[in-house]
Amino acid sequence: MGELKVYNSYSREKEVFSPITPGHAGMYVCGPTVSGESHLGHARPYITFDVIYRYLMQLGYKVRYVRNITDAGHFEEEGREAEDKISKKAILEKIEPMELVQKYTNLFHWAMAQFNTLPPTIEPTATGHIVEQIGMIEAIIKAGYGYTVNGSVYFDVKKYAASHDYGKLSGRVLDDLLTAGSRGETTRELEGQEEKRDRADFALWKKAAPEHIMRWKSPWGAGYPGWHIECSAMATKYLGARFDIHGGGMDLLFPHHESEIAQSTICNHIAPVRYWIHNNMITIDGRKMGKSYNNVIKLTELFSGDHPLLAKAYHPMTIRFFILQTHYRSTLDFSNEALQGSEKGLKRLWEGYENLQQLAMGNGQWASDGELDSKVLKLLSEFDEFMNDDFNTAKVLANMFELVPVINSMKDKTIPVSALSKQTFELLQSKFKTYLEDIFALKSVSETDNAKLRGVMQLLIDIRKEAKNKKDFVTSDKIRNQLQQLGILLKDEKDGGISWSVE
């Protein structure tokens, strides 16, 4: 099957994937902060890594997929006040922080199910691992890389950088990080900045201001964990000091993942991650989707179409397909036009797939068209090749689309099924199934699986057939036209049959 190559953000090269424990793969993906609703941007990493997860399993690996829920909330260091996001909003909404966290966690799980993503094997919460985080911070202090100031603990980046390559992952130069005001604009006064020995140092533990609801006792007083420590602590606990894959959005490269490396390395005496995998952003009008840009489309809005930027509602599978049509390391620009293109493309692909599964093998001579047979075989074998080349779902889909006309022609009997060899035909069926259902995890968009509806449709189809046979086109057209108004399309097939689909 060839070997899997993945692009490692750390080395900036494609590397052969070779797991630490043969037969097993450990993967950690940064999960959502459940202080608000997920938006279209969030769909990308979770769908991307869902496909990676599924593909690793397809390759035979036993995968432990850990994806955290950040329910402690990252404090904001916006110059004004350091505040726990979640507790802040909880006060406004007059509900318990736990209630809020539960609400958005449920909503997140619901959206992920809509996208047909598999749940991770472990989904740890930050609040459930305070003890581990404190333990890790203690180890870092003991090693001499953490220092305490006024009930907060910071990581000594300069000291770490003396013996380690801080900044390698994100392509940063420490001197630049140490220089204040390098941004040209106003120099922000970071919260707790004056406490740090250096500008580049980051918090491991923050003292909680009196108004903070979420707070935990620690050796340094009441407080809450720093932004990066939860991932280090939970990844270490469930995947070990060194594990195979760490994933997340590119925007997490710095400072989040860079700091994770530093913390874990000091604590566990080994660099934590073998392969760093980062997905690129979804943009809207060329701009990253994000709160600060005011261009967020929430997933609930996307599914309902209830947003000024949306021309209509989009099915979760359309989004999934849309995302898989491009390589995960490229930016993906949102537009109604693009999404509607995906919608039609998916429909065509899926109908082709359904046609393929219904094709009977026949019992004539096989492999009557050797040229076609080898072409199909080549396109099919490239599925694995493309996936092994850093998960190039876009190219696999392109090949599938090249095969659709062949499939449809076999269905229309323009090309006999037996043009292919028996093995090729069976491979065609099985590869499509494996890739579309098991790896890409796409599903039918239309609601044709309702038994009662199917019964009613069969009745109407029979009546229409009778009418057509009697050349009673008034009746036959009436049936077709009125169904069309209801959003159900009837199609007269070449073999005299009639098929239907729901728009």
Added chain:
RNA sequence: GGUCCUUUGGCCGAGUGGCUAGGCUCAGCUCUGCAAAAGCUGCUACAGCGGUUCGAAUCCGCUAGGGACCUCCA
């Protein structure tokens, strides 16, 4: 200001130095009672300039545009 990335046909997008990516749209044709679907055909691009090369969208340089990160961020 620093670091990095990017610029592909009407739209979205893949891309290895030499071979048609693919999808959507559009046009024509075939099939069809009509329609839809399907099939076939066409629309042949690589920001600009210069360089390397037998040959570059693909390598190098410059110019211009866009973006990301440097702050919470998928």
